[in-house]
Amino acid sequence: MKTIVAVKxxxxxxxLGKVTVPALRGVDxxxxxxxxxxxxxxxxxxxxxxLNLIGCVDTPTSGIVEVAGKDTRKLSERELTDLRLNxxxxxFQSFNLVQxxxxxxxxxxxxxxxxxxxxxxxxxxxxxxxxRVGLDEHIRHRPSELSGGQRQRVAIARALVTRPQLVLADxxxxxxxxxxxxxxxxxxxxxxxTEKTTFIFSTHDARVMSHASSVVRLADGKFVDRLTGxxxxxxxxxxxxxxxxxx
Amino acid sequence: xxxxLATFGIIAKIAFRNLFASRLKTAIVGGIILGGALxxxxxxxxxxxxxxxxxRSIVGSVAGDIQVYSSQSKDPLEVxxxxxxxxxxxxxxxxxxxxxxxxxxxxxxxxxVPMGINGAIVPSGNxxxxxxxxxxxxxxxxxxxxxxxxxxxAYEAEKGHVHQILSVLQGDIKNARQLQDEKALSPEDAAxxxxxxxxxxxxxxxxxxxxxxxxxxNKIAPQxxxxxxxxxxxxxxxxxxxxxxxxxxxxxxxxxIPEGKRGFLFSKYMYEDQVKLKTARRLDKIKTARNERGExxxxxxxxxxxxxxxxxxxxxxxxxxxxxxxxxxxxxxQKKLGSSEADVAKLLSSFFQTDDLNFDDRYDxxxxxxxxxxxxxxxxxxxxxxxxxxxxSGYVQSVNVPVYGTxxxxxxxxxxxxxxxxxxxxxxxxxxxxxxxxxRAQEIGELKKAMNAREISxxxxxxxxxxxxxxxxxxxxxxxxxxxPLAAGPVKRGHGKKKGAAQAVPAPxxxxxxxxxxxxxxxxxxxxxxxxxxxxxKLTREELVKRxxxxxxxxxxxxxxxxxxxxxxxxxxQTIAAIDAAGKKAGLPLKAITWQEASGxxxxxxxxxxxxLLVLVLIIFLVALVIISNAxxxxxxQRVQEIGTLRAVGAQRRFILAMLVLEGLVVAAVFGGAGVLxxxxxxxxxGKIGIPAPNDVSYFxxxxxxxxxxxxxxxxxxALLIVFVVSGLSSLYPAWLAMRVNPRTAMQAEEG
Numbered sequence: 001m002k003t004i005v006a007v008k009x010x011x012x013x014x015x016l017g018k019v020t021v022p023a024l025r026g027v028d029x030x031x032x033x034x035x036x037x038x039x040x041x042x043x044x045x046x047x048x049x050x051l052n053l054i055g056c057v058d059t060p061t062s063g064i065v066e067v068a069g070k071d072t073r074k075l076s077e078r079e080l081t082d083l084r085l086n087x088x089x090x091x092f093q094s095f096n097l098v099q100x101x102x103x104x105x106x107x108x109x110x111x112x113x114x115x116x117x118x119x120x121x122x123x124x125x126x127x128x129x130x131x132r133v134g135l136d137e138h139i140r141h142r143p144s145e146l147s148g149g150q151r152q153r154v155a156i157a158r159a160l161v162t163r164p165q166l167v168l169a170d171x172x173x174x175x176x177x178x179x180x181x182x183x184x185x186x187x188x189x190x191x192x193x194t195e196k197t198t199f200i201f202s203t204h205d206a207r208v209m210s211h212a213s214s215v216v217r218l219a220d221g222k223f224v225d226r227l228t229g230x231x232x233x234x235x236x237x238x239x240x241x242x243x244x245x246x247x
Numbered sequence: 248x249x250x251x252l253a254t255f256g257i258i259a260k261i262a263f264r265n266l267f268a269s270r271l272k273t274a275i276v277g278g279i280i281l282g283g284a285l286x287x288x289x290x291x292x293x294x295x296x297x298x299x300x301x302x303r304s305i306v307g308s309v310a311g312d313i314q315v316y317s318s319q320s321k322d323p324l325e326v327x328x329x330x331x332x333x334x335x336x337x338x339x340x341x342x343x344x345x346x347x348x349x350x351x352x353x354x355x356x357x358x359x360v361p362m363g364i365n366g367a368i369v370p371s372g373n374x375x376x377x378x379x380x381x382x383x384x385x386x387x388x389x390x391x392x393x394x395x396x397x398x399x400x401a402y403e404a405e406k407g408h409v410h411q412i413l414s415v416l417q418g419d420i421k422n423a424r425q426l427q428d429e430k431a432l433s434p435e436d437a438a439x440x441x442x443x444x445x446x447x448x449x450x451x452x453x454x455x456x457x458x459x460x461x462x463x464x465n466k467i468a469p470q471x472x473x474x475x476x477x478x479x480x481x482x483x484x485x486x487x488x489x490x491x492x493x494x495x496x497x498x499x500x501x502x503x504i505p506e507g508k509r510g511f512l513f514s515k516y517m518y519e520d521q522v523k524l525k526t527a528r529r530l531d532k533i534k535t536a537r538n539e540r541g542e543x544x545x546x547x548x549x550x551x552x553x554x555x556x557x558x559x560x561x562x563x564x565x566x567x568x569x570x571x572x573x574x575x576x577x578x579x580x581q582k583k584l585g586s587s588e589a590d591v592a593k594l595l596s597s598f599f600q601t602d603d604l605n606f607d608d609r610y611d612x613x614x615x616x617x618x619x620x621x622x623x624x625x626x627x628x629x630x631x632x633x634x635x636x637x638x639x640s641g642y643v644q645s646v647n648v649p650v651y652g653t654x655x656x657x658x659x660x661x662x663x664x665x666x667x668x669x670x671x672x673x674x675x676x677x678x679x680x681x682x683x684x685x686x687r688a689q690e691i692g693e694l695k696k697a698m699n700a701r702e703i704s705x706x707x708x709x710x711x712x713x714x715x716x717x718x719x720x721x722x723x724x725x726x727x728x729x730x731x732p733l734a735a736g737p738v739k740r741g742h743g744k745k746k747g748a749a750q751a752v753p754a755p756x757x758x759x760x761x762x763x764x765x766x767x768x769x770x771x772x773x774x775x776x777x778x779x780x781x782x783x784x785k786l787t788r789e790e791l792v793k794r795x796x797x798x799x800x801x802x803x804x805x806x807x808x809x810x811x812x813x814x815x816x817x818x819x820x821q822t823i824a825a826i827d828a829a830g831k832k833a834g835l836p837l838k839a840i841t842w843q844e845a846s847g848x849x850x851x852x853x854x855x856x857x858x859x860l861l862v863l864v865l866i867i868f869l870v871a872l873v874i875i876s877n878a879x880x881x882x883x884x885q886r887v888q889e890i891g892t893l894r895a896v897g898a899q900r901r902f903i904l905a906m907l908v909l910e911g912l913v914v915a916a917v918f919g920g921a922g923v924l925x926x927x928x929x930x931x932x933x934g935k936i937g938i939p940a941p942n943d944v945s946y947f948x949x950x951x952x953x954x955x956x957x958x959x960x961x962x963x964x965x966a967l968l969i970v971f972v973v974s975g976l977s978s979l980y981p982a983w984l985a986m987r988v989n990p991r992t993a994m995q996a997e998e999g
Contacts, residue, residue: 052991057895057989057990057991057993058989078899081897081899081990082897084895084990086897089896092892094888096889096891096892096895096993097892098889098892098893099889100260100261100267101260101261101264105257108257110896112254112257113897113899113902115251115254119253122253162897
């Protein structure tokens with residue numbers, strides 16, 4: 001299968017005053033198209049940093065991060081933004097919806113930024129997607145009028161509306177109850193299978209990992225191993241996580 | 248295009264909704280913008296209206312739209328600014344007719360008024376001089392045996408009046424003794440007063456009236472100084488042309504100066520302020536302040552001072568009272584005050600001790616019962632005024648002119664500035680200024696014939712003047728260059744200063760040359776009056792009053808400046824350029840300046856007002872800029888995650904910039920627009936009602952008793968422009984911060 005993400009010996013250091021804090025220390029990773037990949041590891045292991053690099057919101061201090069065949073270190077700020085807009089969808093732990101826009105407008109926003117579709121085409125796609133995530137009844141609602149699960153569904157719809165090759169989700173179920181979290185995961189999995197969209201998500205929830213086609217484990221900013229979902233659970237990847245696992 | 252519109256739509260939607268979401272921020276920023284816009288419109292309109300009012304006042308009262316004077320002048324022309332006796336050193340325009348002709352070739356020129364402005368000190372009259380002159384007249388009649396019964400009564404009354412004055416003087420000496428060292432006082436003066444007030448003196452008066460009068464005139468009159476020196480600024484002009492061109496001018500008392508006559512018109516303001524009995528003037532001022540400005544004697548320091556001065560300074564009235572009037576005043580005041588006090592001075596002092604309760608009643612009583620017995624004005628309409636002024640060459644020239652009346656300018660009746668200039672016929676002005684008028688030239692010619700005037704050289708002056716041979720043998724060589732001085736001090740005039748051709752006053756046949764000749768006149772034996780005064784002085788004392796002059800003289804002689812009234816007053820710069828060009832073409836040294844430049848200090852106040860407005864606006868908007876910028880920075884910091892999310896999902900930096908700029912523009916447009924509208928409404932309402940002039944000085948700035956604000960589109964546009972500029976500038980830093988928000992911020996929930 002074609003590689004959508006290739007991370008080669010990537011390091012990322014953050015300056016904290018005069019101290020340099022290494023967040024990633026030479027990580028290698030390849031993600032094939034259509035994968036449903038989970039990045040696991042305890043807090044501070046570098047999951048979000050790796051997602052930031054893959055999501056083109058950050059560039060590595062050294063090493064290479066290629067997304068859809070493009071070396072992100074060679075791209076300008078503007079090109080990185082275009083890459084995010086056209087290739088990547090984001091699902092955030094805190095949903096990050098624009099509060100002043102309706103459900104429809106939040107989902108439509110990336111299409112407007114793309115400027116590829118006309119109004120009717122945009123409406124058709126947005127409505128179809130909202131129906132798909134079960135929010136066709138809430139199309140005119142504002143995010144503040146929705147539950148946490150519904151908001152995350154809006155975020156998923158927004159991430160998918162441009163039909164990206166890659167969707168990145170940072171702890172997508174962390175702020176949801178277990179049932180809602182499960183539903184969201186089911187939805188993501190379904191979309192992964194039907195749309196062939198690659199999903200990469202960070203989590204330390206064992207049940208979330210169980211859905212993954214593979215689990216990449218990180219510790220102290222270093223790659224530990226890569227397992228299947230079942231292997232990861234068997235290996236007790238998330239032993240330190242709370243029993244409920246989803247918050 | 249459709250996509251761009253949709254993007255704009257979403258930006259607008261986000262912007263609008265953010266404005267509503269951050270109500271506090273929007274209210275602070277919007278409030279400042281609204282207030283600022285309102286302030287610019289209202290204050291801008293106020294300043295513009297004041298400037299327009301000042302312009303109307305200045306242009307309409309003396310300056311005209313443009314003033315023209317000689318470009319060879321040493322000083323700039325100032326028609327309104329003079330606070331000192333020293334007039335600007337202006338070269339004259341020798342032939343006004345030609346100047347006028349040239350100016351009238353400029354298409355935008357409507358009319359041209361000849362002018363010259365100067366100042367003079369005028370004694371406003373001394374009560375004892377007047378009383379003694381009156382008494383002397385009555386004595387003459389008595390001695391001639393042609394007295395009527397009325398004359399006898401008047402004679403007795405006037406004697407009583409002089410006696411009353413002597414009583415006042417005796418009181419003055421008594422007061423002076425309390426304040427000064429005895430040695431500082433002249434014992435002769437006190438003795439003279441004591442002698443004059445003694446019954447023996449008055450018993451002798453009827454027997455030796457002329458000797459007694461001489462004693463009073465020589466020994467008493469110099470002590471009774473009650474005359475104020477008036478400083479009069481006057482504009483010499485063609486009275487008819489002035490009235491036609493400055494159509495706000497109106498005659499208040501008397502008549503205008505008849506055509507071809509010498510004459511003087513007081514400005515009504517100055518007449519009231521300077522010439523009127525001070526007590527009456529202060530009563531008028533108190534009344535105006537109470538009635539028009541709602542001030543109270545009890546609370547206003549100035550009114551309290553007026554009351555105190557009126558009560559303490561009754562001498563001016565006392566000097567006017569003869570015996571019957573004294574008795575009359577005593578009777579009336581005793582009744583009015585319910586007092587048995589016999590001293591009229593004390594009664595008057597008590598009467599003028601007014602308060603808010605009795606003021607109106609006493610004001611009416613004063614004008615109804617007391618004023619008819621008083622000379623309210625020390626110079627009356629019809630009096631002849633002797634004006635003494637320094638000519639440009641430095642000697643004193645005097646001219647007698649009758650006072651024909653008073654004038655003011657509609658709407659500017661109470662303005663000290665508009666009322667600062669009096670009006671005189673141009674011919675008299677030229678005399679006072681030292682110009683050689685045709686009338687004088689003729690006069691000098693006649694005098695020349697009657698005298699043996701001749702020219703001598705400076706080198707030989709001493710021998711010529713004090714030698715024997717030459718003086719004993721006059722040389723009336725026909726055609727020889729001879730001149731006569733017009734006034735005392737011919738040597739000084741002859742070669743002392745050199746301020747222009749007109750000053751030297753040469754006789755037509757003998758122009759003064761630059762070679763430094765000294766010109767003297769030899770008086771024909773017997774022509775000199777017994778007092779020994781010179782020919783010049785004799786000429787000075789001529790009764791010019793009764794003379795008429797050819798009205799053409801107004802047009803043909805020299806002037807210092809000319810007011811130009813325009814057809815289209817908005818084209819001042821173009822007209823000035825045209826006048827300059829026309830002057831050059833005609834070979835005339837014309838310098839044209841705007842009304843603003845010509846009005847000197849007052850005109851510069853227009854600039855000052857505008858500068859103050861500009862500084863005020865700058866300060867307000869600098870403060871606004873900081874406050875708005877801070878509010879926007881705070882708002883931006885609160886929206887970092889939203890901005891980060893937008894950036895993460897693919898919004899370019901310019902999208903963020905557009906979003907914030909649009910927010911700023913919307914606030915600027917909505918609140919700035921509201922501020923402008925509200926300001927315009929206030930200006931309209933206040934403009935309709937009018938702002939009352941808070942004091943006399945304001946009349947000039949308001950060009951009338953009320954300032955009616957006018958709404959200029961310039962202010963509306965300026966307000967909106969400033970609002971948008973300030974909004975734009977204050978958005979710069981927050982927008983820069985927003986554009987620098989890293990999309991990573993969107994991910995900054997708990998690190999996994």
